[in-house]
Amino acid sequence: MTEPATSVLLDQALVERISNLRVRARRAVDGVRSGIHRSPHRGASMIFAEHRDYRPGDDLRTLDWRAYARNDRYTVKRFEQETHLRASLLLDVSASMAYDGGKPETRKSQYAASLLAALGFILLGQGDAVGAYVFDSDLRATLPARSRPDQLDALLTALSTAPRATRSTTTPQLARALGSVGDRVGRRGMLVLASDLLDPDPAALRPLSQLAALGHEVLVLHTLHPDELDFPFRNSLRFEDAEGPDMLETDAAAVRSAYHEEMTRFVDDCRQRCISAGARYALARTDRPEEEVLASLLLPGRRSGWV
Amino acid sequence: MGLETPLALLGLLAALLPLLAHRMRQRELPRVVLPTFILLSRAHARKQSKRSFTDTLLLLLRIAIVTAASLAIAAPYVTARLPFGDGRVAATAIVIDDSLSMMRRDGTDSLLGRARARALAALSGLPQGSEVCVVLAGKPARVLVPLGKDLLTATHELEVLPAVSMRGADLDAAVKLAARALTATRLPTRRVLVLSDFARHTGLDPASLALDGVEVTSERMGSAPKLGNAFVESVHAAPDPTQPGHTSVAVELAQTGAALGSARVELVQSGSVVAATDTTFSAGRARAQLLVPTPDDKGDQVALLRVRVDDALDADNQAGVVLTRADAVRLLLVNGDPHPGSDSDELYYAQRALRLLPETTFALATRTIDPLLLAREPLDATDVVLLANVPAPTAAVAQRLLRFVEQGGGLIVAAGDHVDATLYNAALGAVLPSHLSSVSATSDLRFAAPKNPDFLPSGLSGLRETRTQRRLGLDPAAQSLLDFDDGTPAIAAIEIGSGRSLLLATSLDDAFSDLPLRPGFLPLLVAMIHHASAGAGSSMGRVLPGQSAEVPVSPQSAAVEIVDPTGHAQRFDVGNTQRVVHYPATSLLGAYQVRAADRKTPGKLVARGAFVVSAPREESDLTPGPLPASSKRNTPTAAGSTHQPLGTLVFLFAGLLVIAEGFARLRKRA
Numbered sequence: 014m015t016e017p018a019t020s021v022l023l024d025q026a027l028v029e030r031i032s033n034l035r036v037r038a039r040r041a042v043d044g045v046r047s048g049i050h051r052s053p054h055r056g057a058s059m060i061f062a063e064h065r066d067y068r069p070g071d072d073l074r075t076l077d078w079r080a081y082a083r084n085d086r087y088t089v090k091r092f093e094q095e096t097h098l099r100a101s102l103l104l105d106v107s108a109s110m111a112y113d114g115g116k117p118e119t120r121k122s123q124y125a126a127s128l129l130a131a132l133g134f135i136l137l138g139q140g141d142a143v144g145a146y147v148f149d150s151d152l153r154a155t156l157p158a159r160s161r162p163d164q165l166d167a168l169l170t171a172l173s174t175a176p177r178a179t180r181s182t183t184t185p186q187l188a189r190a191l192g193s194v195g196d197r198v199g200r201r202g203m204l205v206l207a208s209d210l211l212d213p214d215p216a217a218l219r220p221l222s223q224l225a226a227l228g229h230e231v232l233v234l235h236t237l238h239p240d241e242l243d244f245p246f247r248n249s250l251r252f253e254d255a256e257g258p259d260m261l262e263t264d265a266a267a268v269r270s271a272y273h274e275e276m277t278r279f280v281d282d283c284r285q286r287c288i289s290a291g292a293r294y295a296l297a298r299t300d301r302p303e304e305e306v307l308a309s310l311l312l313p314g315r316r317s318g319w320v
Numbered sequence: 321m322g323l324e325t326p327l328a329l330l331g332l333l334a335a336l337l338p339l340l341a342h343r344m345r346q347r348e349l350p351r352v353v354l355p356t357f358i359l360l361s362r363a364h365a366r367k368q369s370k371r372s373f374t375d376t377l378l379l380l381l382r383i384a385i386v387t388a389a390s391l392a393i394a395a396p397y398v399t400a401r402l403p404f405g406d407g408r409v410a411a412t413a414i415v416i417d418d419s420l421s422m423m424r425r426d427g428t429d430s431l432l433g434r435a436r437a438r439a440l441a442a443l444s445g446l447p448q449g450s451e452v453c454v455v456l457a458g459k460p461a462r463v464l465v466p467l468g469k470d471l472l473t474a475t476h477e478l479e480v481l482p483a484v485s486m487r488g489a490d491l492d493a494a495v496k497l498a499a500r501a502l503t504a505t506r507l508p509t510r511r512v513l514v515l516s517d518f519a520r521h522t523g524l525d526p527a528s529l530a531l532d533g534v535e536v537t538s539e540r541m542g543s544a545p546k547l548g549n550a551f552v553e554s555v556h557a558a559p560d561p562t563q564p565g566h567t568s569v570a571v572e573l574a575q576t577g578a579a580l581g582s583a584r585v586e587l588v589q590s591g592s593v594v595a596a597t598d599t600t601f602s603a604g605r606a607r608a609q610l611l612v613p614t615p616d617d618k619g620d621q622v623a624l625l626r627v628r629v630d631d632a633l634d635a636d637n638q639a640g641v642v643l644t645r646a647d648a649v650r651l652l653l654v655n656g657d658p659h660p661g662s663d664s665d666e667l668y669y670a671q672r673a674l675r676l677l678p679e680t681t682f683a684l685a686t687r688t689i690d691p692l693l694l695a696r697e698p699l700d701a702t703d704v705v706l707l708a709n710v711p712a713p714t715a716a717v718a719q720r721l722l723r724f725v726e727q728g729g730g731l732i733v734a735a736g737d738h739v740d741a742t743l744y745n746a747a748l749g750a751v752l753p754s755h756l757s758s759v760s761a762t763s764d765l766r767f768a769a770p771k772n773p774d775f776l777p778s779g780l781s782g783l784r785e786t787r788t789q790r791r792l793g794l795d796p797a798a799q800s801l802l803d804f805d806d807g808t809p810a811i812a813a814i815e816i817g818s819g820r821s822l823l824l825a826t827s828l829d830d831a832f833s834d835l836p837l838r839p840g841f842l843p844l845l846v847a848m849i850h851h852a853s854a855g856a857g858s859s860m861g862r863v864l865p866g867q868s869a870e871v872p873v874s875p876q877s878a879a880v881e882i883v884d885p886t887g888h889a890q891r892f893d894v895g896n897t898q899r900v901v902h903y904p905a906t907s908l909l910g911a912y913q914v915r916a917a918d919r920k921t922p923g924k925l926v927a928r929g930a931f932v933v934s935a936p937r938e939e940s941d942l943t944p945g946p947l948p949a950s951s952k953r954n955t956p957t958a959a960g961s962t963h964q965p966l967g968t969l970v971f972l973f974a975g976l977l978v979i980a981e982g983f984a985r986l987r988k989r990a
Contacts, residue, residue, distance in 0.1 A: 109355035121355075211355055241356045251349040254357035261357070262349055263364050267374075267988055271363035279359055 021123065022130040022169055030304040031131050064088045098141035099158045101198045102129040104172055105187070105208030105236075107149040109255045111176040114240040124299040125207035125236040126172040131303055132205060133168045145171040146197070148190035155197070187212040191220035201228035207297070209236050210283050211256070218286045225291035233287045234297045234306070235280070242298065244272045322963075324395035331390030338382035374988045381981040388974035396970060397963040404442035404537070410509035411451040411467065413498035414439045417516030417541075418458040418481075419489035420865070420939035423635040424517070426542035434541045435515040436481055442513055443475050453501045454478060457494035457516065458487030459866055459936070467501045486635060486865035486909050488936035491516060491524040499531045512536045520945040521938040529948050538948040545632035548577035550601070551940035552639040555625050559614060567614040567643050571625060573599065573606040576941045583629035587612060587641065589620050615643055622911030622930050624885065636940045640885065640911030640932040648683035648929075649853045652702045654691050656710035656738045657829075666709045666736060669836030670828045673845060682846050683929075699724045703874075704852045708828050709736020712743030722751045726817030728874065730852025734824040735759065735792035735832060753814035753823050757793025759832075765791065767810055768803040775801050776847050783840025788833035791825045798823075801851065802844075813851065820852050854899065863933045869903040871914055871931070878919040880928070885910030906933045 067076060067087035075089040106122050113120035133143040137160060144158030145168050156164075156171040187208065198204065204224055210217070210233075225231050240246075246265035253260040280296060287294035297306050323329065354360055405412065416439055422432040429437070443452060452474050453467035464481070465474045495514060502510045510533060516522060518540050529536045553572040560568040571585055580601045585608040587595040595610040615621050621644045627637040651674075657666035667688065674684055689697060691710045695717050699705065705721065707713075710733075713721065725731050731751060733739070741756035749755070764787040770776035776783070788804065800809035801822070812823045826832040828845075835841055854874055863869045873880055873894050880901050883889045885908050892901045906912070916928035 112353070112355045209355060211358070213358055238355070241354075246352060249349055251351045252357060252360055253351060253353045255353050255355040257357070259357060259361065261361055261364055263360075263367075264988065268360065268363045268367050271366045272360055275359040275363045276356065279356075 022127045022172055023134060027127065027131055027303060028134065030302075031135060031307055034135050034304075034307055064090060098136065098139075099198070099200065099202035100133070100136050100141055100143045101158060101194065101202060101204050102133055102143065102145045102168070102172070103191070103194055103204060103206040103208070104129055104145065104147045104174070105149070105190075105206070106147055106153060106174055106176045107208075107211075107256065108176055109209050109211045110236070112238050112241070112255060114238055119238060119299040121209060121236050121238050121299055122176050124297070124303070125234060127303050128234055128236075128297060128306060129205060129207050130169055130172050131307055133172075134165060135307075137165050137168075143168055144198075146190075146194045147171055147174040148194070149176065150186045150190065152190065152193050158198075158202070186214070187217040188214060188220055191218075191224070195220055195224050195227070198224075198229065203230045203232070205232045205234065207234040207236050209241075218283070218290060221287060221292045222290035231287075231290070231292035233283075233292050233294045235283055235287075235294060236297045236299065237280075239298055239300045242276060244269050244276070321396065321398045324397060324965075324967075326394060328390060328394035331393060332387055334390065335383045335386040337386065338379055374984055378981065378984050378988065381977055381984060385974055385977045385981060388970055388977060392967050392970040392974060396966045398966060400964045403438075403445040404513060405445060405511060407445075407447060408509055409447050409449040409507060410511050411453075411502050411505035411507040412442070412446060412511045412513065413453045413455060413467070413502050414442060415455045415457055415491070415494045415498050415512060415514045415516075416464075416481075417489055417491060417494075417514075417522070418456045418485040418487060419522075420486045420635055420935055421489065421517055421519050421521070421633065421942055422541065423485065424542065424545060424633045424942060430483065431517050431541040432485060433483060436478055436483075438515055438539065438541070439513070440475060440478050443471055443478070446471060451505050451507060453498065455494045455498045455501070457489055457491045457514075458485050459490040459493075459864070461490045461494035461497050463497060463501065467504055482907075484635075484907075486907060486933075486935055488864060488866075488939055489516070489519075489522045491522050492528045495524075495528050495531075495536075499534060502534060510534045514538045514948070515541055517541050517942070518945050518947050519939075519941065520943040521941045522945060524945070524948055526948050535950075536948075537950045540944070540947050544944045545577060545942045547630065547632040548575050548580045549632040549636070549940055549942050550575045550580055550583060550606075550627060550629045551633075551636040551935065551937065552625060552627060553605070553937070555639050555641050557641050557643050560611060563611060565614055566611050569595070569610040569612065569623075569625070569641055569643070571599075571608040571610065573601070573608070573627060574940075575601055575604050575606075575631070576943060577632065579604075580629060580631060583627050585610065586626045586628065588624040588626055589622075594623070612643065621927055622913055624910055632942050633940065635909075636935045638909055639934060640909065642911055642930045642932060648685040649849060650701055650703045651684050651686045651849060652697065652699070652705045653686055653688040654694055654705065654707045654710050655688050656691055656708055656736060660688075660690075664829065666827070666829050668829060669841065670708065670845060673836070673842040677842065677846065682850065684849070695720075699729065702729065704730035704732060704849055706732040706734065706849070708734045709738045711738045712740055712747045715747060718747040718751070721748065722816075725751050725819035725821055728818035728854070730819055730849070730854065731821040732824065732848055732852050733822070734826075734828045736827045736829075737831065739792060741792065751816055751821050753812040753821050754794040754798035754809065756823075757795075759790055759792050761790050762788055762804075762806075764789065766805045768805045768807070770802055772801055775851060776844065782838040783844060786833055786835045786838050786840070788826050788835070790827075790832040792823075794823060794825050811848065820854060822848055822852050824848065863906055863931055864936055865907055865909065865933055867906055869906055869912070869931055869933075871901040871903055871929075873899060873901055873916065874928075877916040877928070878922040879917045879925075881915040881917075881925050883913040883915070884908055885912065909933055909935050 064077065064080065065088065067089050071089050077088050077090045080086065080088045104126055110122035110125065111120065136143045140160055142158040142160040143164060145156040146152060147154035154171045154174045156167055187210065221231055244265070249262065249264045251260055251262045284294045295306065295309065416435045418432055422430065422435065424431050426434065439454065446452060449469065450471065451467050451469050452465065452471060453463065454465040454474055454477065456462050456464050465477045491514065495512065498512050512531065512534055514536065518524065518538070529538070550573055553574040556570045557567050560566045569587060573583060582598055582600045583606060584596060584598050586593045587610050595612045597608050597610060599606040599608040621642065623641045623643055625639045625641050629637060653667055655665065655667050659665065674686060677684060694713065699720065705724065721731055733752065741758045744752065744756050767784050767786055794809040794812050796808055798809050798812040799814055800811065801813050802811040804810045810825050814821050826835060828836065830836050871880060871882065877894050879891055879893050881889050881891045882903050884905065890905065894901065911930050911932050913927065914929040914931065915925040917923065917925050
């Protein structure tokens, strides 16, 4: 009897390790139901926002009589509205995400899916709506955001979409996929992108700034395999491009230092682009426990790896 | 160049192994699908040029290692031409001409330097077990390194061989010396290598090179000189009668070879040029005259004559000059003739004869006084007093003469009409060598053969033909230096104290005999003065470089110091009976000053003469002579060859390549 794919992404042990985590949006988000997240609309919550002069039509319940008694001016008190969150989880399943370095448990796409599944589990537990978009060069699976009880199962099914093939001849088009997702997510919410961001297009991350400008809180989980970061290869090898026909024969030791420089430059560039776009960035090594990555995301005092 | 084991070169095929390994590794590389390929390709592009170079270097190094190892196993060698000989163990005598003509520069080195370098090269090519000796051909020929197997010592001796030599050449004697040295060897092969300029003056007898059982090789050092060569023919210094207090130095230059133009003649004293003049060669000769102040007793009595001319040999362009003869015998002539200056003057013949005496033979400083002045004459500055027909002196003068002789002075009494035997016996009996009898007539009495050849050397023609008509009677028992043929003394002598006294039975003029008219008169006169002065003042003749100078010393001298042209002094203690000091260090051209200390004041040295070491004139003729034929088996072109193995060097080279390959690998990994 084979284990269901969903249990691979979110097993009981992981559920127990993340059981005390909560997700709070840092930015105000739009929601139709009340929840734990800040809303851009002023409402009847207990959180004071500001004073402003009374204007005809304002609800008289918001008039601050104490202020009127002190300075003989009509002012109203404004309170923040708390709402529920619409979170969209974006999973990159391009061919480059299929790399596992010979260890299936460190496969990038699976690790990224586990991170998103755990995040979805937490959000759904908070009553937030969670949807998913799985893409490579195009959208391959779409799950609209809902907060129904059966949404977790649908989410895990959608996130279990595997990459197409080990090697692909199609050029990754991250920008197009993000654009498609942006068109679909609708009102302000949270977007969590799990990807290796390996796209030769310099404008690949430009949609992130557009999404942030629309009011979305964007989180980027830059998922990389330890082999990609450390380049532990030895001797002369024939390296082949995971997403193209190119190949290269070289001595791994001879290019290691230069590769490290290129990788550092690449990671720094990605981090800088995300920050410039108003997104939050985290480097997720696939040999790192998922709860650590999520804890650094969700707990205010543990921000290791998050920006 | 060749290989001892050429088959080992098959190992060169192994040089293909790195190429094949390189190709095989490229074909079977493990595949890795890398998502970050784009980053890798960028890194690879940056490293590409460096890596390609390292890979190529590694490949070449590995091929070179295999090639070098194969080559080393093949035992390569180079064929080296031996500098001398055929590589067999042999006894070799190297004759180096270190004469003056070898000081000629040819290119950047002198001929002597070239000969030394050639000898060192020949030594380096001799195999172990060889025997070698080195003979120098500068006169006198001498052995520098005795025959032996110690090649290192021979090499060292050659390396420290003085680069300057002013000697004459004696190649014949040197070759004979070399041949004699080779007779001591037991090795069957014997060789002689003669290194010389073989100038015409060497006059090497070809027959001297025909040595039985010895291979002789003659090698000429340098090429024929392009310039002519000037040299100092003669230098004569004499007081200038026209310039009182000045000495005239007459210089005669000669030349050989191509005609020379002008020359500048300089006289140098204590490093400074005191006189100079220009002269021009005409018909191979040039003359110059220099005038310098006559040095006093404390001044520098010698000088160096230097000729500045663009010629082939510079070493012979100098000569020593003795400006004053401090060693001249100071002869005080006491003229007993009542009419001095006339033809019948007692000293008429003697003075004229002594004036002809060459200074190079015997130096005399004569002064003539009247007998009446003898009483006041200070005898401290006199070596010999000659009383020529002088009436018997007073007792006081006689006492002074006795004391003078006892302290080392010389006294000569010549007979004459004024010599009264009775008065002389009374006044000078204590200092005379014989009791005198009155003058008596004889009938053409002649001299007998000289008893003492040192006193009168043979070859004095005419002396024994002298006819004596009158003579002063001498005691037959007296010590005689020369007898009449009737057995009676003609010249009696005696040593009194440190001095000597002589008595001539006849007169110095023609009143008693025809002696003054005979050719032997001057030699006899000089012999008497020389004997009376105990050898002082006699010339050392012409001293050549390398010859031992015989420096005469007076009986009063306790020590002699000789100062060479460079100022280096050497002191010799003189024994009581020693009359000659042998001075061998005559390697430099120039004037050597002699100083002497009297026994009374041994610490005070005073100038007592000088001698000149002159360049051998024949050495100035640089015209190349014929090159003696070498033995057929050992001509320079027939020199042997030897194999110099290179295997070890190639192995070392391969080791260096292995180290370099290791560094290249480390560089690639880094």
